[in-house]
Amino acid sequence: MPTAPRTTAAHTPARPSLTERRKAETQLEIARTAAALFAERGPGVTADEIARTAGVALRTFYRYFRTKEDAVAPLLAVGVRQWIDDLAEATARPDAPPTRAALEQAARRALTPTDGPAEEALRWTRGLLRAMPGDPALRAVWHRVHHDSEEELQPVLARLTGADPLDVRLAAAAANTAMRVAVEEWAAGDARADGPRGPAELVARGMRALTAGLPGLDGRPDGADGRNAGPGNG
Amino acid sequence: MPTAPRTTAAHTPARPSLTERRKAETQLEIARTAAALFAERGPGVTADEIARTAGVALRTFYRYFRTKEDAVAPLLAVGVRQWIDDLAEATARPDAPPTRAALEQAARRALTPTDGPAEEALRWTRGLLRAMPGDPALRAVWHRVHHDSEEELQPVLARLTGADPLDVRLAAAAANTAMRVAVEEWAAGDARADGPRGPAELVARGMRALTAGLPGLDGRPDGADGRNAGPGNG
DNA sequence: GCCCACTTGGCACGATGTGCCATATTCGCA
DNA sequence: TGCGAATATGGCACATCGTGCCAAGTGGGC
Numbered sequence: 279m280p281t282a283p284r285t286t287a288a289h290t291p292a293r294p295s296l297t298e299r300r301k302a303e304t305q306l307e308i309a310r311t312a313a314a315l316f317a318e319r320g321p322g323v324t325a326d327e328i329a330r331t332a333g334v335a336l337r338t339f340y341r342y343f344r345t346k347e348d349a350v351a352p353l354l355a356v357g358v359r360q361w362i363d364d365l366a367e368a369t370a371r372p373d374a375p376p377t378r379a380a381l382e383q384a385a386r387r388a389l390t391p392t393d394g395p396a397e398e399a400l401r402w403t404r405g406l407l408r409a410m411p412g413d414p415a416l417r418a419v420w421h422r423v424h425h426d427s428e429e430e431l432q433p434v435l436a437r438l439t440g441a442d443p444l445d446v447r448l449a450a451a452a453a454n455t456a457m458r459v460a461v462e463e464w465a466a467g468d469a470r471a472d473g474p475r476g477p478a479e480l481v482a483r484g485m486r487a488l489t490a491g492l493p494g495l496d497g498r499p500d501g502a503d504g505r506n507a508g509p510g511n512g
Numbered sequence: 513m514p515t516a517p518r519t520t521a522a523h524t525p526a527r528p529s530l531t532e533r534r535k536a537e538t539q540l541e542i543a544r545t546a547a548a549l550f551a552e553r554g555p556g557v558t559a560d561e562i563a564r565t566a567g568v569a570l571r572t573f574y575r576y577f578r579t580k581e582d583a584v585a586p587l588l589a590v591g592v593r594q595w596i597d598d599l600a601e602a603t604a605r606p607d608a609p610p611t612r613a614a615l616e617q618a619a620r621r622a623l624t625p626t627d628g629p630a631e632e633a634l635r636w637t638r639g640l641l642r643a644m645p646g647d648p649a650l651r652a653v654w655h656r657v658h659h660d661s662e663e664e665l666q667p668v669l670a671r672l673t674g675a676d677p678l679d680v681r682l683a684a685a686a687a688n689t690a691m692r693v694a695v696e697e698w699a700a701g702d703a704r705a706d707g708p709r710g711p712a713e714l715v716a717r718g719m720r721a722l723t724a725g726l727p728g729l730d731g732r733p734d735g736a737d738g739r740n741a742g743p744g745n746g
Numbered sequence: 747g748c749c750c751a752c753t754t755g756g757c758a759c760g761a762t763g764t765g766c767c768a769t770a771t772t773c774g775c776a
Numbered sequence: 777t778g779c780g781a782a783t784a785t786g787g788c789a790c791a792t793c794g795t796g797c798c799a800a801g802t803g804g805g806c
Binding site: 344376377378414415417418421422425439441442444445446447448449451452455456458459463480483484487488489490491492493494495496 | 578611612648649651652655656673675678679680681683685686689690692693697717718722723724725727728729730
């Protein structure tokens with residue numbers, strides 16, 4: 279590692295060149311533009327429109343993204359990206375917490391909107407999720423993002439647990455499902471992102487349920503077994 | 513229900529007209545053709561080629577399916593379709609088994625290749641899943657099928673369990689994940705469809721793991737806690 | 747300052763997916 | 777059996793998608 283400056287703005291390791299910084303800016307600008315247009319006008323938006331609004335040519339747009347819907351992928355992926363990176367870091371240190379706790383804590387951190395980019399991505403994600411019922415191609419991007427994260431999660435979980443491959447696969451799929459459902463549920467409602475109904479709390483609850491065993495499956499619709507009409511779930 | 517004939521071939525309730533039967537045949541023919549072409553030549557196949565091979569005009573093809581990849585959806589959906597219908601039937605009867613068992617049994621039945629159509633669909637599904645790494649649009653169809661089944665599963669589970677909505681959603685997502693992973697894992701290997709490594713056995717194991725609690729999450733890669741190198745998993 | 751690598755943008759082109767209309771076949775009914 | 781209504785099909789035009797190709801502009805290393 280190179281010597282890290284204290285608290286300056288740009289201190290990425292192996293300082294990216296001007297060109298690369300411009301490219302990153304352009305990509306983010308296209309992503310934001312696409313997200314805004316998809317969220318407000320649905321699937322009717324044209325690739326050319328996204329490109330011109332973002333200030334690039336159509337041909338350039340397709341150099342950054344394979345399809346017009348792909349343009350929003352970087353924003354949708356921020357949460358899971360941070361989640362997996364966080365978890366991967368936990369893999370490295372010898373005092374790693376137990377796997378269930380590590381999964382839950384990392385997920386909670388990834389969905390806690392404190393800093394700028396994460397909060398912004400969460401806002402875009404909510405808007406995009408609400409546009410997805412009317413746009414299958416957009417939903418496909420969301421599922422692709424989670425498919426990728428499911429793949430990336432497996433080596434991390436394999437190192438953390440040492441379990442056999444099928445159990446690792448199931449665990450990765452389950453944890454990933456908890457992430458996805460938490461964000462979707464939050465986006466469907468009106469709760470603020472940092473409240474008790476926010477994605478961080480939802481994912482913590484979901485992660486516990488999916489890794490330790492699903493609650494509610496023993497209940498029967500007619501029998502009063504205490505699980506059914508419980509109003510308090512915090 | 514109308515009077516059901518004993519063992520004749522066509523005895524669908526409210527006998528579909530000739531036109532509707534033809535349409536169903538055409539749709540299935542297109543689906544099979546598309547599946548074969550995608551499986552053997554990847555994403556390069558053209559919609560016009562699928563249409564002509566199936567014996568219809570391009571315009572007609574797009575009356576049956578919204579996109580060329582959508583053409584394989586009916587085949588990919590056979591398994592989950594049967595699973596959910598089976599489970600929904602269990603909802604109706606008063607002597608319904610406990611939810612975990614019902615989920616597992618229905619899933620096992622849906623993935624046990626006994627009769628004709630189910631076995632055929634399973635073969636096509638395997639071929640298509642193997643083509644998916646090179647064709648994102650094809651994978652999107654697979655995920656869309658499972659997204660739909662996740663939605664359809666919720667009212668069924670709600671009636672079965674009476675749990676609160678979030679738990680129902682999590683349960684539906686988890687069960688659905690078990691189905692998906694089981695089929696994917698089977699398709700990736702060379703095991704026969706009716707053996708101990710077949711999808712029916714895999715889904716049973718996965719469903720138990722996801723509804724009752726994930727195994728392997730307590731293990732640590734360095735510690736020998738009995739979970740790690742267990743060779744026998746039947 | 748100079749050259750090389752790379753990003754960008756314009757153009758053309760095959761492919762995708764849809765609206766519109768003409769035709770043929772089937773369904774419902776007398 | 778025959779007739780009109782409904783509908784499935786096919787052909788055509790058209791906007792959009794996504795890509796290969798080439799020319800021009802800009803930054804990076806010397």
